[in-house]
Structure formats: C-alpha cells, structure tokens
Amino acid sequence: MGANYxxxxxxxxxxxxxxKLKIVEEEADDSMYFLEIFLVISEKEHQEIKRLLKEANELLSIVVASIxxxxxxxN
Structure with a gap:
C-alpha cells in the first residue's frame, strides 16, 4: 500500500x-483478506490481527473517500 500511495x-x-489510488484501494483490500485468513487460522495473536484489520479498514476508508x-x- 505504501509504495503505491x-x-x-x-x-x-x-x-x-x-x-493509482484505485491500486492502493485494491492492495488495502488484499491486505485485509490475508489478515482475515490469519485470524481464522491463528491460534494466538488475535488481538494484534484485529488491530491490524481495524487499521487497514480505516486506511481503506480514507483512500475511498479521497477517490x-x-x-x-x-466532474
């Protein structure tokens, strides 16, 4: 996300x-997808994964608002 931004x-x-922001949006969504998978398969660190998911969602919201x-x- 950072390099694309x-x-x-x-x-x-x-x-x-x-x-280019649409690419950032895609990358943020991809990151969230993998974090969701980690949350399902992880036996620990759930709080950290949830924190990262929240942060990724906030960044995604900012990017979409910017677009x-x-x-x-x-127009």
Whole structure:
C-alpha cells in the first residue's frame, strides 16, 4: 500500500492520481483478506490481527473517500 500511495503522490494528472489510488484501494483490500485468513487460522495473536484489520479498514476508508473527492472535483 505504501509504495503505491507514494506513486499516487507523484501522479502526472488527476486521472492518473485516481487510477493509482484505485491500486492502493485494491492492495488495502488484499491486505485485509490475508489478515482475515490469519485470524481464522491463528491460534494466538488475535488481538494484534484485529488491530491490524481495524487499521487497514480505516486506511481503506480514507483512500475511498479521497477517490470520491477527486472524482467530484473532475466532474
């Protein structure tokens, strides 16, 4: 997520920025998926996995809000 967000910050246009943020959104969702799997198969560290899931969800919400804001600016 971090590397893709950094790439988004160096976007060449607003459309490019949105496109790169969509990649960040995908990566955040992928990360959440794997954390959910770890939660199911893990015998310990449930609190840490839940904390990471919460943080990933918060980051995903921020990215989606940013995408929506940029789309509104373009219209």
């Amino acid at each position: 950094r790439a988004a910050c160096r976007a060449k246009s607003n459309a490019d920025f949105i496109n 929506n804001t940029m789309r509104k600016k373009l």
